[in-house]
Amino acid sequence: MKNFFKSTKFKVIICVLTALLCGMLIAAFTSTSESPVTSIAGVIYKPFQKAAAYIVEKTQDWQGSFVSSSEYKEQVKELESDILEYNEKLVDYERTKQKLESYEAMLGVKNENPDYELVSASVISKNTADAYDSVTLDKGSTSGIEVNDPVVYGENVIGIVKEVGLATCVVKTVLDPSVNISVYEIKSRESGYSNTTASLSYEGLCRMSGLSKETSVAAGGIVCTSGLGGNFPRDLVVGTVTVLKSEETDMSVYAVIEPAVDVRAVNDVFVITDFISDVES
Numbered sequence: 001m002k003n004f005f006k007s008t009k010f011k012v013i014i015c016v017l018t019a020l021l022c023g024m025l026i027a028a029f030t031s032t033s034e035s036p037v038t039s040i041a042g043v044i045y046k047p048f049q050k051a052a053a054y055i056v057e058k059t060q061d062w063q064g065s066f067v068s069s070s071e072y073k074e075q076v077k078e079l080e081s082d083i084l085e086y087n088e089k090l091v092d093y094e095r096t097k098q099k100l101e102s103y104e105a106m107l108g109v110k111n112e113n114p115d116y117e118l119v120s121a122s123v124i125s126k127n128t129a130d131a132y133d134s135v136t137l138d139k140g141s142t143s144g145i146e147v148n149d150p151v152v153y154g155e156n157v158i159g160i161v162k163e164v165g166l167a168t169c170v171v172k173t174v175l176d177p178s179v180n181i182s183v184y185e186i187k188s189r190e191s192g193y194s195n196t197t198a199s200l201s202y203e204g205l206c207r208m209s210g211l212s213k214e215t216s217v218a219a220g221g222i223v224c225t226s227g228l229g230g231n232f233p234r235d236l237v238v239g240t241v242t243v244l245k246s247e248e249t250d251m252s253v254y255a256v257i258e259p260a261v262d263v264r265a266v267n268d269v270f271v272i273t274d275f276i277s278d279v280e281s
Contacts, residue, residue, distance in 0.1 A: 101268075102120070102153065102154075102268035102269065102270070103120070105153060105154030105155075106118065106152075106153075106154055106270050108154075108155075109152075109154060109155045113233065113275065115274075115275050115276040116233070116272055116274070116275050117144070117272065117273045117274035117275065118270045118271070118272060118273070119139055119143045119144060119145060119270065119271045119273055120139075120268070120269075120270055121137040121138055121139040121143075121145075121151075121169075121268075121269055121270070121271055122137065122138050122267060122268050122269075123135045123136070123137060123138075123266070123267045123268075123269070124136055124137065124138045124168070126264075127170070131198070131201075132172065132173070132175055132176035132177065132178075132201055133173060133175055133176075133201075133263070133264050134159075134162070134170055134171060134172045134173065134176065135170070135171050135173070136168050136169070136170050136171075137151075137168060137169050137170075137171060137269070137271070138167070138168060139167070139168070139169060139271065140164055140165045140166050140167045140168045140169050141164050141165065141166055141169075142166050142167060143271075143273075144273045145161060145164055145169050145271050145273060146161065146164060146273070147161055147162060147163070147164055148160060148161060148162075148231050149161040149271050149272060149273055150231060150232045150233070150236070150271070150272045151171045151269050151270070151271050151272075152236060152269065152270055152271075152272060153261050153266050153268075153269050153270070154261075155235075155236055155237050156236065156237045156238075156259075156260035156261045157174055157181065157225065157232070157236050157237065157238050157259075157260070158171065158173055158174070158261070158263050158266060158269055159171045159172050159173035159174055159176070159179055159263065160172060160179055160181075160231065160232075161271065162178075169271075171269075173263040173264075174194060174196065174206045174238060174239075174259055174263060175196055175201040175204065175205075175206060175259070175263060175264075176196070176201070177195060177196050177197060177198065177201065179194075179195065179196075180193050180194065180195050181193060181194045181225055181229075181231070181232055181238065182225065182226045182227070182228035182229050182232070183208055183223050183224060183225055183226055183238055184223070184224060184226045185208065185217045185221045185222065185223050185224075185241065185255070186221070186222045186223075186224055187216075187217075187218075187221050187222070188215070188216035188217050188218075188221065190211060190215055190216060190217055191210075191226055191228075192208045192209055192210035192211055192254075192255075193208070193209055193210055194206055194207065194208055194209075194223065194238050194257065195207060195209055200256065204258075204259070204262070204264065205242070205256055205257060205258055205259070206238070206239065206257050206259060207254045207255060207256050207257055208223050208238075208241070208254060208255040208257055209247075209252070209254045210252065210254075211244075211252060211253050211254060211255060212251075212252060212253070213246075213251060213252070213253055215244070215253060215255075217241060217244065217255050218241065218244070219241050219242055219243055219244070220240065220241060221240070221241040221255070222237065222239075222240055222241075223237075223238045223239055223240070223241060223255070223257050224236060224237050224238060225238065227277060227278065230277055233272065233275045233277065234277075234278065237260045238257060238259065238260065239257040239258050239259040239260045240257065240258050240260070241255040241256070241257060242255075242256045242257070242258050243255070243256045244256075
């Protein structure tokens with residue numbers, strides 16, 4: 001029995017009885033109609049009521065957040081749609097800008113050469129199967145384009161038409177070894193012809209061949225079409241001399257040329273379908 005009075009159970013009973021006694025005393029001195037037991041129970045359960053109310057409130061907030069998340073997803077979809085539309089407009093803007101730059105580059109050439117008959121064209125594909133980067137344009141024989149018509153960007157040579165369909169044509173650029181153009185260097189006035197090799201083409205370069213070892217052509221010289229042969233009008237720019245090198249097969253030298261424009265990057269060009277030649281073939 002002595003151990004019972006020292007036990008935890010006994011202490012708990014004493015605490016409960018004390019709480020009940022306090023409740024009865026409080027009820028005796030107040031005007032509330034609640035019984036002491038009810039008052040005590042209210043005191044005991046009040047923290048649990050607050051906890052339950054807090055849980056319900058947070059649950060409602062979570063449901064509200066769930067709805068807001070759905071609305072947020074809809075807003076994201078709308079923004080993605082707007083971004084896609086703006087990107088399309090930006091592409092159209094850049095495309096129009098490139099075309100205008102192409103026309104602007106050609107305007108001065110046309111003013112100086114009113115005899116040029118020109119057809120504007122755009123690159124619709126780059127022929128990846130071709131090691132020398134030929135391209136297909138969106139204009140063909142119905143636009144008056146023929147084989148061997150020169151292709152230019154402003155006053156700069158891109159290449160020459162090699163195949164023609166009704167609505168398309170294939171252009172081989174100055175980076176193709178099969179393209180040979182009669183040229184001259186404007187300072188020395190020395191003549192030769194432009195062509196290239198596989199290794200030079202890979203580097204985006206071509207060359208002016210047929211120069212003697214005593215040539216006056218030097219780095220920095222501008223190489224232009226001479227008009228000989230009749231395929232190209234005179235004074236279109238092929239490119240700039242970067243260095244002179246000796247031929248391995250004979251005593252001549254050649255000038256390595258960096259093309260005036262990056263023929264692999266141009267998207268809008270002009271095809272010269274007719275011109276008046278002032279040079280005898």
